[in-house]
Amino acid sequence: MAKVKVVEQITKANDQIALQNRQLLDATHTLAVNLMASPGAGKTSLVMRTIEALRGRLRVGAIEGDTASQVDADKVATTGVPVVQINTGGGCHLDANMVRPALHELPLAEIDLLLIENVGNLICPAGLALGERINVVISSIPEGDDKPYKYPGIFTVVDAVVINKTDLLPYLQFDLLTFRRLIEGLNSRARFFQISCKTGEGIAEWAQWLADKFEAAVGDGVNHT
């Protein structure tokens, strides 16, 4: 019997396809953002708000991931932006191989910012790259302030943490300061946004951050208005 050293990441096959997706997106100067959250945190609402806030500044497109149904894509389509729905058929996350055909269905050359709404889940999406350059987790006030303790993995790998439904703060027990301090401790590079998709609080600041990321990553200062 002989021991063979391997040391190979179990996500390697996914990572290779994700890299191809990213190269495709880079070629069309499209910045992709992977939006992750538990079900009901407000992913689709944030996609809608972001499209609205960036209208006339960036050309936005969307991929909507869900286990089943076309509901989210139909909702986003009312804004007039190109959108593709991916149904995972019960699968708990999007992976790079599911995103690849969706990219080919979208007019990428006419999209600056591609918002990819992952399946509602705080566990599985965190470990699987899709081709995005920016990872975001959305948490919401009703979910409670203990989410980073229960799902630390996702909070450590993201570029931004968005806390949604701040309009509910007066009615619920949520220690925003401790929540924020824990995330800063776990992930010092993550930007923190407090928003309410209902009232619009914080949306402008969030949208500006995305616009700045686009300019820095692929915009080359080009104005697409």
Place this chain on the structure above:
Amino acid sequence: MHELAITEEILRIAVTHAERVGAKRIMDINVVIGDLSSVVDDSVQFYFDFLSPDTLAAGGTLHFRRITARLRCRQCGLEFEPQSMEWHCPRCQALGGEVIAGQEFYVESIEVE
């Protein structure tokens, strides 16, 4: 769902490396899983027993080495293991810290003949 795809990938990696060295049979597959990577050992074992019979790994055994999560305090540099809901640095009480262990997820080695 997720564990099935993971198991297929573990099997693919093991078989690829066994073929690379011309092995006839895979006896053991050693997998390293960090506690923060949220993978259930038992589910992977279940799928492995289902998927492996027609491969070089037929009859082989999966071994999991779990790695406990460890944080490095950003204030004082102390390394510590967070406990349940207590993630303050035991020395300076700062909250959280840089993750230095617990996110591992790879096939470390295989035993072949």
